[in-house]
Amino acid sequence: MHSLKMNKMIKKIAVFGLAVAFIGFAAFKLTGDNEQLELGEGSSALASPVFTVDGEENTLRGMMGQNGLLVVFSCNTCPFVVAWEDRYNELNAYAKENNIGMVLVNSNEKLRAEEDSPENMKKHAEELGYTMPYVIDKNHMIADAFGAKTTPHVFLFNNKLRLAYKGSIDDNFKDKEAVKETYLKDAMSQMIAGEEVSNPVTEARGCSIKRLK
Numbered sequence: 001m002h003s004l005k006m007n008k009m010i011k012k013i014a015v016f017g018l019a020v021a022f023i024g025f026a027a028f029k030l031t032g033d034n035e036q037l038e039l040g041e042g043s044s045a046l047a048s049p050v051f052t053v054d055g056e057e058n059t060l061r062g063m064m065g066q067n068g069l070l071v072v073f074s075c076n077t078c079p080f081v082v083a084w085e086d087r088y089n090e091l092n093a094y095a096k097e098n099n100i101g102m103v104l105v106n107s108n109e110k111l112r113a114e115e116d117s118p119e120n121m122k123k124h125a126e127e128l129g130y131t132m133p134y135v136i137d138k139n140h141m142i143a144d145a146f147g148a149k150t151t152p153h154v155f156l157f158n159n160k161l162r163l164a165y166k167g168s169i170d171d172n173f174k175d176k177e178a179v180k181e182t183y184l185k186d187a188m189s190q191m192i193a194g195e196e197v198s199n200p201v202t203e204a205r206g207c208s209i210k211r212l213k
Contacts, residue, residue, distance in 0.1 A: 036147030039200050042161045045145035050105070050135040053122035060142070063133060066099040066159065067192045070184075072169075073143060073153040074104040074134070076124045077115045078207035081151050083173040085128060091169070092132040094185060098192050100156075102132045107143035108151070110210035112136075140211050150206030156187055164191045167202030 037043055046061045046069075060071060070091070074081050088104070095102045108116040118136060125134045137143055146155055156165040165187035170179045187197045 036149075037145075037155065037163050037166070039164070039166075040162050042157070042163070043145050045142045046157075046161055048141060048145075050137060050142070051118075052133050052135050053118060053125055055118075058133070058135070060103060060105075060135075061161065063101045063103045064157070064159075064161065065095070065101040068100045068159050068164070068188075069157045069161065070095050070100055070102040070188070071146070071155045071157070072102070072104050073107055073137075073146075073148045073151055073155075073209065075106050075108050075111075075116055075151040075207070075210075076120055078151045080173055080206035084152055084169055087169055087176055089129065089131045091184065095188065098188060100188060100192070104130065104132060104134045105137050105142060105148075106134065107137040107140040107148065108210040109138070109140050109212050116210070140209060143209050143211070148204075148209060150204045151209060152206050153204040153209075154184055156184065156191065158191055165197050165200050167204050173205065 047059050049057050049059060051057055060069060063069065072088070074085070074088075092102045106116055106121055112118075114120075121134055121136070142148075148155070152169065154165070154167060154169060155163060158164045165184065167183060169184045170176070171181040171183065172179045181199075183199055183202045187200065190197045
């Protein structure tokens, strides 16, 4: 009888131990994932140093305008970026008109010696005639801090560097002439007008950011 009770107790302890281990593993997985910035939040990563394709050091905070900052995670070769980047300069012109800074951030550290090398970034920026800074996010630190998932992935901050919008540029990456919902432009317009952004979160569509393992 005593032996039977001991066996049952041992089984309970073993089951409890497995449960604790599972909970711990689940918690690790959750906290290990890069959680996205929530609306109204800021990030200390905005003050972290970044380097432009011309080798100049700055911070994202240093690139903001009087009315805010538009951060677009981008790269050189993702088909979604290639399809959407014909709108980059137009967005930058609109942002400048409204005193919003705009910056493109390349976080593809896994491809830094290949298609997303600083040399290729500079060449790409020149070929596309980028009118906004294109910067290197070393070891994808800023992407991790923002919880950025794709290229492109848009994060719009207000004049207090609090997140006002995140997601996609618009609803049609294939053809800008067929766009019906200009999510980002609408968000900028409403933000600078002091209005609540009507559609503050949209789905980010694109290629995954190529992080180091």
